[in-house]
Amino acid sequence: MTLSDFIGALKDNPYFGAGFGLVGIGTALAVARKGAQVGMIFFRRHYMITLEVPSRDKSYHWLLSWITKHAKHTQHLSVETSYMQHESGRVHTQFDFHPSPGNHIIWYGRKWIRVERTREKQMVDLRPPNILQHTSRRYEQLDFLNFSKISRELALKQEEGRTVMYTALGAEWRPFGFPRRRRPLSSVVLENGLAERIVDDVKEFIGNPKWYTDRGIPYRRGYLLYGPPGCGKSSFITALAGELGYSICLMSLSDRSLSDDRLNHLLSVAPQQSIILLEDVDAAFVSRELLPTETPLAYQGMGRLTFSGLLNALGGVASSEARNVFMTTNFIERLDPALVRPGRVDLKQYVGHCSHWQLTQMFRRFYPQESAAGAERFAEQALTAHTELSAAQVQGHFMLYKTDLAGSIKNIAEMKE
Ligand SMILES: Nc1ncnc2c1ncn2[C@@H]1O[C@H](COP(=O)(O)OP(=O)(O)OP(=O)(O)O)[C@@H](O)[C@H]1O
Numbered sequence: 001m002t003l004s005d006f007i008g009a010l011k012d013n014p015y016f017g018a019g020f021g022l023v024g025i026g027t028a029l030a031v032a033r034k035g036a037q038v039g040m041i042f043f044r045r046h047y048m049i050t051l052e053v054p055s056r057d058k059s060y061h062w063l064l065s066w067i068t069k070h071a072k073h074t075q076h077l078s079v080e081t082s083y084m085q086h087e088s089g090r091v092h093t094q095f096d097f098h099p100s101p102g103n104h105i106i107w108y109g110r111k112w113i114r115v116e117r118t119r120e121k122q123m124v125d126l127r128p129p130n131i132l133q134h135t136s137r138r139y140e141q142l143d144f145l146n147f148s149k150i151s152r153e154l155a156l157k158q159e160e161g162r163t164v165m166y167t168a169l170g171a172e173w174r175p176f177g178f179p180r181r182r183r184p185l186s187s188v189v190l191e192n193g194l195a196e197r198i199v200d201d202v203k204e205f206i207g208n209p210k211w212y213t214d215r216g217i218p219y220r221r222g223y224l225l226y227g228p229p230g231c232g233k234s235s236f237i238t239a240l241a242g243e244l245g246y247s248i249c250l251m252s253l254s255d256r257s258l259s260d261d262r263l264n265h266l267l268s269v270a271p272q273q274s275i276i277l278l279e280d281v282d283a284a285f286v287s288r289e290l291l292p293t294e295t296p297l298a299y300q301g302m303g304r305l306t307f308s309g310l311l312n313a314l315g316g317v318a319s320s321e322a323r324n325v326f327m328t329t330n331f332i333e334r335l336d337p338a339l340v341r342p343g344r345v346d347l348k349q350y351v352g353h354c355s356h357w358q359l360t361q362m363f364r365r366f367y368p369q370e371s372a373a374g375a376e377r378f379a380e381q382a383l384t385a386h387t388e389l390s391a392a393q394v395q396g397h398f399m400l401y402k403t404d405l406a407g408s409i410k411n412i413a414e415m416k417e
Pocket residue numbers: 087187188189190227228229230231232233234235236328329330391392393395
């Protein structure tokens with residue numbers, strides 16, 4: 001039997017024909033699948049473009065709120081809980097629902113947009129921040145610009161004339177609550193010329209980055225406001241942020257989940273044009289000279305944040321963006337000298353009890369119809385009745401007698417918190 005006879009016999013064999021046919025179909029499908037994959041890769045490479053928005057980028061939150069608004073039908077949501085404890089002990093909690101990490105398809109402007117939320121993988125010891133990826137057709141590159149612009153406008157509209165408060169969530173800063181109406185500087189009455197002095201200093205710093213780069217000095221400035229409670233430290237910083245059009249990044253050093261790495265990371269990724277506010281710095285650490293006998297245990301270093309970690313983080317924030325760190329305390333004597341040395345704290349300011357001048361100013365703000373002489377009399381009587389008065393006490397008293405000036409003066413001796 002020759003080879004041609006053998007092939008002829010196989011051709012006529014129905015089993016062989018069917019097997020050959022099946023193999024042929026399988027191969028054709030595999031080739032088609034591979035072709036589709038290659039075609040998709042080719043298409044993506046040449047016709048698609050991906051925009052990556054890291055979480056530390058300013059537009060990240062704008063895009064995230066845009067996506068949250070538009071990806072209404074997504075089935076995967078993740079909750080983000082922000083938590084803030086006020087000095088009064090009052091706890092403020094907020095739940096935000098965002099599309100969870102993964103793919104989300106959004107129908108917008110008569111187009112499908114695919115948004116992918118992913119987590120950055122190379123971070124150690126930190127809750128990884130998210131990345132948003134937005135994919136569009138290459139010839140519609142302008143889409144990115146429009147998309148980013150629209151989300152920015154949406155966010156800016158919400159923030160117009162307002163101060164955004166950020167709190168630290170994992171390794172990221174997240175806006176907390178709705179942006180607050182800006183507090184005018186004039187509403188915080190500090191000792192004559194004090195507010196202007198700090199405002200001028202901050203403005204001078206923000207306006208002169210070149211001075212720092214020319215001298216190789218890290219572009220940051222630290223401020224410490226200290227003094228008794230209720231005298232306007234926090235209120236002034238909030239008003240200052242409003243004046244500058246800055247946001248506030250509020251951080252508590254006694255947060256037990258704060259580690260050296262996390263603090264360092266948070267300081268370096270704080271949103272641009274923001275003030276970092278560390279309130280009650282004495283609550284987390286006390287001067288090493290006071291330890292261990294005279295200090296209550298509650299005040300000793302807590303959590304995984306170490307004192308040297310804090311010093312390094314404050315001294316080591318190298319950023320091209322102006323970095324303003326404000327700290328407040330009621331007990332400056334409890335702070336370690338290393339914490340308040342120049343480089344970490346460049347301007348220290350005592351914000352104390354009300355002076356005669358402050359009392360007259362506050363009186364005139366509350367009772368604008370009253371004469372200057374009336375305000376002087378009020379200030380004198382208040383200081384005769386009380387040696388120390390905080391602005392919060394005075395404000396509380398005025399609130400009590402909002403429409404009753406005579407009552408306000410008559411009951412001056414009862415002014416209390
Ligand atoms: N100098 C001031 N001018 C106007 N209002 C003030 C002033 N100081 C305090 N207040 C009012 O008193 C309240 C408490 O003030 P604030 O929280 O700013 O004080 P603080 O000095 O930061 O206190 P603490 O040291 O306890 O944090 C606020 O409602 C604020 O409006």
